[in-house]
Amino acid sequence: MTYTSDASMASSVTRYRYENGRRYHAFRDGQYYGPNDDKNATFETVVHHLWLLTFNDKLFLAPVENPQMILDVGTGTGLWAIDMADFFPGAEIIASDLSPTQDTTAPPNIRFEVDDANSEWAYPESCFDFVHVRALSGCIRDWPYFYQQAYRHLKPGGYFEHHEFNVKTNADPESDNHADKMYTAFSNSIIKLGDEKTGMTFRTVEGMRGFMEGAAPLPGFLDIHEHSFIWPIGPWPSDLHLKDIGRWGERNWLDGLEGWVLALYTRVLGWSYAEVQSFVATLKAVIKDRRNHYWHEVKCVYGRKPFLHETTTGGTTTTTASAPAATAGASTTS
Secondary structure (H helix, E strand, O other), X not given: OEEEEOHHXXXXXXXXXXXXXXXXXXXXXXXXXXXXXXXXXXXXXXXXXXXXXXXXXXXXXXXXXXXXXXEEEOOOXXXXXXXXXXXXXXXXXXXXXXXXXXXXXXXXXXXXXXXOOOOOOOOOOOOEXXXXXXXXXXXXXXXXXXXXXXXXXXEEEEEEEEEEEEEEEOOOOOOOOHHHHHHHHHHHHHHHHHXXXXXXXXOHHHOHHHHHHOOOOOOOOEEEEEEEEEEEEOOOOOOHHHHHHHHHHHHXXXXXXXXXXXXXXXXXXXXXXXXXXXXXXXXXHHHHOOOOOEEEEEXXXXXXXXXXXXXXXXXXXXXXXXXXXXXXXXXOOO
C-alpha cells in the first residue's frame, strides 16, 4: 500500500483543523463538512456495515467480473476499498480522499491518494474497469460533471456505481408532533444550506439516474439500474432483516449526527457550539424514543460504459424500490 498526493499540497496535508472538539481535513480546508477523527472513523465502520446489510453482504450490485483497475472516490477510512482489495486480489485499487486517514495495514494491491473529488481527474482516460462512489451528498459542486468524468475514465464495458443517502425522512412536514418537527427541521436546514449556501446539494438521490442518463452523448451509459432501499431509524419493523438494519440505522444517526451538523451549522449558519449541542441532544432523544417509527431512503445506481461496437441509442433503465409497509416493515418491489 502506498500514499500519493498532489505536489501543491506539500506537508500541509496533515496539518488538520481542530475545531469545537473535532478534527477536520487540511487539504482544501472547508471543502468537506465532516470530521476525520477517530470518532468519525468508528461512525464510518457503522455505515459500512449498514451498506453490507442492505446489499446482503455484497460490496456492489453491478455485474463486475475480474476487474484489473478500480477507483473509489471519497474513500473515507477506506473500508470499502480495503474489502475490494481482498475480494479482488489481482486488481489494482486506487482510493482517493481529502484526508490521509486510511488503515496502514491495508492489502498491498491498494493505493490511497489525497485528492479532491471536485477537481479534474488526473487519471488516463478509459483506464478503470469499475468506479465507485458512496455517500458524497453535500460534497460535490457539479454532479453531472462528476458523472461525466466517471464515464470518461472508464474502460469500454466498465461500470460506474453510486451509493447515496437521503437526508429527508418519512416525517410529516405539516405535523405538530415533536418528533416530526425535529426530523423536518434537520432535513430542511441541511437541504436549504446546500442549495443556498455551499452550492453542494444534499438532494443528490433525486438526480442520480438522470446524472447517469445524461453523462455522455448517446448511447451514454447502458444497462442503467436504480435500486432504492430504506434504513429504519430504530428496530421497529417486524421484518427481521429491516429490524436488524434499523438497529444499525439508529446507531448511524446517534453516532453521526454531531459530525453531520457541527461544522455546517457553526461555519455556515453562524450557530454557537452550545446551540448545536442543544439541537443534537434534542434530536438524539427523538431518535432513541422507540415509540417513533421513522426511516430514510438510500439508493444505488449503476451503469455500463458501452463497448466500441455498441451503437444503440439509449440505455435500459431498471428501478427497484424497497420500502416498509406502514406497520409491518415489509418490502415492496415495483
